[in-house]
Amino acid sequence: RTLHLSTMASKILLKKVTSRVFTSPSGAGGNPVSVFLSKTRLSRSISAKLAQECDWESVVVTHHPTVGNANPTLAFFMPSGEEVSFCSHAAMGAVHSIVKADETRAASKHFVKFDTSALKDQVATVDQGDTVGLHMSTNFEESPIENKLVIEDLLSMLQLEESVLSTKWPSLANSSVAAGRAKTLLEITSREALESAQPPADPDAWRILCDTIGSTGIYLYTPRGVQDETTTTYDVRQFPRASGYSEDPATGIAAAALAVSLHKQCVTNTFFTFHQGTAMGRPSIIKIQNVELAGKTAKYSCWGSIEMDDTEIIAI
Numbered sequence: 001r002t003l004h005l006s007t008m009a010s011k012i013l014l015k016k017v018t019s020r021v022f023t024s025p026s027g028a029g030g031n032p033v034s035v036f037l038s039k040t041r042l043s044r045s046i047s048a049k050l051a052q053e054c055d056w057e058s059v060v061v062t063h064h065p066t067v068g069n070a071n072p073t074l075a076f077f078m079p080s081g082e083e084v085s086f087c088s089h090a091a092m093g094a095v096h097s098i099v100k101a102d103e104t105r106a107a108s109k110h111f112v113k114f115d116t117s118a119l120k121d122q123v124a125t126v127d128q129g130d131t132v133g134l135h136m137s138t139n140f141e142e143s144p145i146e147n148k149l150v151i152e153d154l155l156s157m158l159q160l161e162e163s164v165l166s167t168k169w170p171s172l173a174n175s176s177v178a179a180g181r182a183k184t185l186l187e188i189t190s191r192e193a194l195e196s197a198q199p200p201a202d203p204d205a206w207r208i209l210c211d212t213i214g215s216t217g218i219y220l221y222t223p224r225g226v227q228d229e230t231t232t233t234y235d236v237r238q239f240p241r242a243s244g245y246s247e248d249p250a251t252g253i254a255a256a257a258l259a260v261s262l263h264k265q266c267v268t269n270t271f272f273t274f275h276q277g278t279a280m281g282r283p284s285i286i287k288i289q290n291v292e293l294a295g296k297t298a299k300y301s302c303w304g305s306i307e308m309d310d311t312e313i314i315a316i
Contacts, residue, residue, distance in 0.1 A: 011315040014038050014050075017097040018311075021089035021132070022250035022276070022284040022304035029277050029284040030307060031250040033093035034058040037101060041073075044083065046316065051077030055244070059090040063098060071115045072098055079244035085118050086178040088252025088302050092132040095124040096306045118179055133289075133303040134252075140260050140298035142175040145184065150212050155186075157200040157209070158218075158239065164193040166222075174215055175257035177298055183238070183254040184215040185261060188222045191235050195279045199239060199246035210241035217241055219254040224275070233273045234258070249277030250284035252302050259288035260298045267293075 015037040020030030034054045036047075038061065047060045056079060063072035074094050076087040095112045110126045125133040145151060152162050166187035176182040188194045197220060200206035210216065217240040224233040236255065238248040248254075259272040270291045277284040287303040 012038065012040055012042070014314050014316060015097075015101065016310075016312050016314050017093070017100075017308060019093045019096065019306050019308045021092045021096075021306050022252070022286050023307050024283045024285055025305075027305075027307050029249060029282040030305075031089045031248065031277075031284065032056040032309075033087075033090045035090075035094050035097040036060045037097060038062055044075075047075055047077060048081035048083070050316070051079060052081045054079055057087050057090050057243075059087065059094045061094050061098065071113045071121065073115045075117065080242070085180050086116060086253065088134060088256065089250060089304070091116075091122075091134060092124065092252070092302070092304060093306065095134075096126055096130065096132050096308070099126040100308065130306045130308075131303065132306055133301050135299075135301045136177070136256070137297065137299045138177050139179070139296050140175070140177055140257075140293060141182070141296065142173050142257075142261055142264070144173055145213055147213055150209055151186070154184075154206075154209050154218055157202070157206055158197040158220075160188075160193065160197055164188050164190075173261060174213065175261045176253075177256045177260060177300075178253045181216050181253055182214055183217050183219045183251075183257050184210075184213065185258055186218060186220050188220050191222050191224070194220055194222045194235055194237060197237060197239075197279070203242065203246070206239070207242040215241060217248070217251065217254060219251065219258060221258060221274075232269055232271055234275070235278065236274045236276045237279060238276065247280055249280055249282040250286055250304070251276065252286060252304070255286040256288050256298075256300055256302055259291050259300060260293055263291040264293055 017035040023030035051058045060075045123135045174182040221236040223231045238251040255274045272288045274286040292299040
């Protein structure tokens with residue numbers, strides 16, 4: 001099909017792949033992403049227009065496998081057309097699409113290096129069984145939230161009482177493993193309370209409250225079973241600041257930020273499993289493994305399964 005996004009006389013052909021990342025073992029759930037594979041570097045305006053054609057996050061991949069040894073370059077966009085610094089599930093969908101598009105890759109396991117606007121030579125693993133792992137080294141930042149009244153207002157918009165907040169660490173913290181994409185980590189006392197949360201009905205008011213505390217999303221979490229120093233499995237939900245949808249079925253950078261934050265409090269825990277999307281009927285599983293923190297440098301691997309739903313060639 002043809003999208004009239006360019007004024008160029010000759011059309012640019014792109015491969016568009018739609019996948020779901022962090023699916024459950026049955027293949028259900030997962031977070032959708034549209035991957036645009038291009039051998040030509042696209043302008044930011046055209047990339048933004050492509051993103052606005054999607055109902056979820058997208059990633060534009062510039063990659064010409066026959067030219068030198070240059071890494072593919074990934075650029076991430078929200079459905080609004082806003083470019084963001086990084087998106088875990090979009091990066092995973094991108095490297096999976098790169099491997100699937102390269103018929104010369106016959107091995108059972110592939111290693112792919114990629115660049116973003118801020119990160120160079122990041123490494124991903126793609127297994128033959130459609131499992132992808134991102135092996136990240138990035139800056140970790142965490143700060144307490146002083147404005148408790150805003151937290152009360154945010155909880156109210158989710159139809160939760162303040163009493164559902166746990167007083168345990170690291171509740172009421174903004175944490176980030178991606179530049180400019182801080183997530184607000186709020187521990188909830190029970191799974192029942194977590195599942196009772198309702199997506200905010202007023203997106204504009206929600207965005208303003210998130211902006212007040214410098215957050216790109218509220219990440220609620222509660223442990224599965226009795227919590228102690230060995231707990232590594234959690235149920236989670238994310239309500240993004242302004243993404244064009246009110247709840248996210250799987251959020252890799254939020255799960256990574258939470259895993260590093262939990263590891264910071266108990267360094268013996270380095271492997272974490274997060275169940276997200278259950279309340280939406282889109283059960284998803286995110287695994288954060290090999291967590292290390294040295295100063296502000298965090299290292300971790302983010303693993304998830306991928307289902308490829310659609311592939312098409314488009315001309316712009």
